[in-house]
Amino acid sequence: xxxxxxxxxxxxxxxxxxxxxxxxxxxxxxxxxxxxxxxxxxxxxxxxxxxxxxxxxxxxxxxxxxxxxxxxxxxxxxxxxxxxxxxxxxxxxxxxxxxxxxxxxxxxxxxxxxxxxxxxxxxxxxxxxxxxxxxxxxxxxxxxxxxxxxxxxxxxxxxxxxxxxxxxxxxxxxxxxxxxxxxxxxxxxxxxxxxxxxxxxxxxxxxxxxxxxxxxxxxxxxxxxxxxxxxxxxxxxxxxxxxxxxxxxxxxxxxxxxxxxxxxxxxxxxxxxxxxxxxxxxxxxxxxxxxxxxxxxxxxxxxxxxxxxxxxxxxxxxxxxxxxxxxxxxxxxxxxxxxxxxxxxxxxxxxx
Numbered sequence: 001x002x003x004x005x006x007x008x009x010x011x012x013x014x015x016x017x018x019x020x021x022x023x024x025x026x027x028x029x030x031x032x033x034x035x036x037x038x039x040x041x042x043x044x045x046x047x048x049x050x051x052x053x054x055x056x057x058x059x060x061x062x063x064x065x066x067x068x069x070x071x072x073x074x075x076x077x078x079x080x081x082x083x084x085x086x087x088x089x090x091x092x093x094x095x096x097x098x099x100x101x102x103x104x105x106x107x108x109x110x111x112x113x114x115x116x117x118x119x120x121x122x123x124x125x126x127x128x129x130x131x132x133x134x135x136x137x138x139x140x141x142x143x144x145x146x147x148x149x150x151x152x153x154x155x156x157x158x159x160x161x162x163x164x165x166x167x168x169x170x171x172x173x174x175x176x177x178x179x180x181x182x183x184x185x186x187x188x189x190x191x192x193x194x195x196x197x198x199x200x201x202x203x204x205x206x207x208x209x210x211x212x213x214x215x216x217x218x219x220x221x222x223x224x225x226x227x228x229x230x231x232x233x234x235x236x237x238x239x240x241x242x243x244x245x246x247x248x249x250x251x252x253x254x255x256x257x258x259x260x261x262x263x264x265x266x267x268x269x270x271x272x273x274x275x276x277x278x279x280x281x282x283x284x285x286x287x288x289x290x291x292x293x294x295x296x297x298x299x300x301x302x303x304x305x306x307x308x309x310x311x312x313x314x315x316x317x318x319x320x321x322x323x324x325x326x327x328x329x330x331x332x333x334x335x336x337x338x339x340x341x342x343x344x345x346x347x348x349x350x351x352x
Contacts (some may be wrong), residue, residue: 027051050173134159138177141200147185153337154184160191167218174201175211180214193268228253228267228274231295238294246327249278252309255316258283262308268297273305281317281328307336 024033025046035048044054095313144151158180160170177199187193194212198205229250236246252274255261258293262270272295279286288299289312295302309316310333322328 023053024047025051025053027269061184078105131160131163134163134173134177137174138181141177142181145200147181147190151181151184151190153178154187156182162215162221165218167215169279171211171214172203172207175203175207176215177201177209178203179215182208183215186226189326190290191226191234193226193231197267209332213271228256228265228271231268231271232275235271235291235294239275239282239290241275241279241286242282245275245278245284245328248281248321248325248328249274252277252316253320256309259308259312259315262305264276265305266297266301268295269301269305271295272297272302273309275304276306277309281330282325283327283329283332285334287333301338 001179016329023035024030025048028048029048030035030048035053036045036047038045040054044056047317088306118323125185138155138159142155153228155177159177162180178197180185182194182197182198194205194208197203197208201208232246232249232253236249249271256270256274272291274316276286276288276291283336288302291297291302292299317330
C-alpha cells in the first residue's frame with residue numbers, strides 16, 4: 001500500500017462500515033481506531049491515548065480448581081460426570097472449614113445442612129449402593145462372555161427400569177439380571193439361549209423362563225425372537241464342523257421355516273436337527289449326544305425333529321445342494337428310529 005492510498009478517504013459504504021455499531025475512541029476520533037483487547041483486565045483500550053472504551057466478555061475456558069489442594073492436575077470445575085444409571089444428579093455443596101472467623105460459621109452451616117438431609121441421604125446411598133452392586137455384577141457377567149458395551153448399557157437400563165417399577169420384590173435378583181442380559185442380546189440381534197443364561201447366572205432354566213414371562217408381560221414389549229440360523233453358526237463352531245456342513249444346515253433351517261409341521265418348534269431344536277441332518281448328508285455324522293450337550297436340548301427332541309425333516313427330504317434337499325457339494329449323498333442319512341416297543345408304520349411282524 002502506498003502513502004497516497006493510506007491518505008485516501010475511506011468509503012462510508014465500504015465493507016469496513018457495514019456494521020450495526022462501530023467502536024472508536026471519542027478523544028482520538030480516528031476513522032480506523034487502534035483498539036487493544038486487554039484480557040487481563042477485561043477491557044477494550046485505545047492504543048493511542050489509553051482510554052477504556054468497553055468491556056470484554058472472555059469466552060475462553062476458565063480452567064481452575066476449587067479444591068483445597070491447588071496442586072491438583074485436574075482442572076475440572078464441575079466435578080465428576082453424572083451417572084445416568086443412578087438416581088439423582090449427586091451434586092453436593094460442602095462448606096470448607098478453615099482457621100479464623102469463618103470456621104465457626106462454616107461448622108454451624110454444615111451441621112444444619114447435614115442434619116436436614118441425613119435421613120434422605122442415607123436412604124439414597126443405600127439405594128444407590130444396591131444399584132451399583134447390581135451394575136458391577138452385570139458388567140462382570142457380560143465381560144465374561146465378551147459382550148459389547150452396548151449390551152452392557154442396555155442391560156443396565158432394563159435393570160434400572162425393573163427396579164424403578166418395583167418389579168424386583170420377591171424375585172431372584174440373578175434371574176432378573178439374566179433375563180435383562182437375554183433381552184439386551186436380542187436387541188443387539190445376537191443369538192443367546194436360556195441354556196447360556198443358566199450357565200452364566202447359575203440359575204435353573206425354569207426360574208429364567210418364569211422371570212422372562214413376568215417381565216415381558218409387565219413391560220408389554222417386543223423382545224424379538226432367536227432365529228435358528230443365528231444358532232447354527234455358533235453350534236457348528238463349538239462342534240468343530242466344516243464350512244459345508246454349516247452352509248447346508250443354514251439352507252435347511254431357512255427352508256424348514258415354511259413347513260407347517262415344523263414352523264412352531266423351538267429354534268434350538270430346528271437348528272440341532274438341521275446340523276444332525278447336514279453332518280450325516282456329508283458323511284461326517286455328528287452324534288446326537290454331542291449336539292445335545294452344545295445346544296442344551298434333549299436327544300429325543302433332536303431325533304423327533306429330524307424325523308420330520310427326513311420325511312420332507314424331497315422339498316429340503318434340492319439338486320442345487322448336491323451340485324454345490326459333490327460329497328453330499330442322501331444315502332448317508334440314517335433312517336429315523338421307530339418308537340420303543342413299536343414297529344415301522346405299515347410293516348409286518350415276522351415269526352421265527
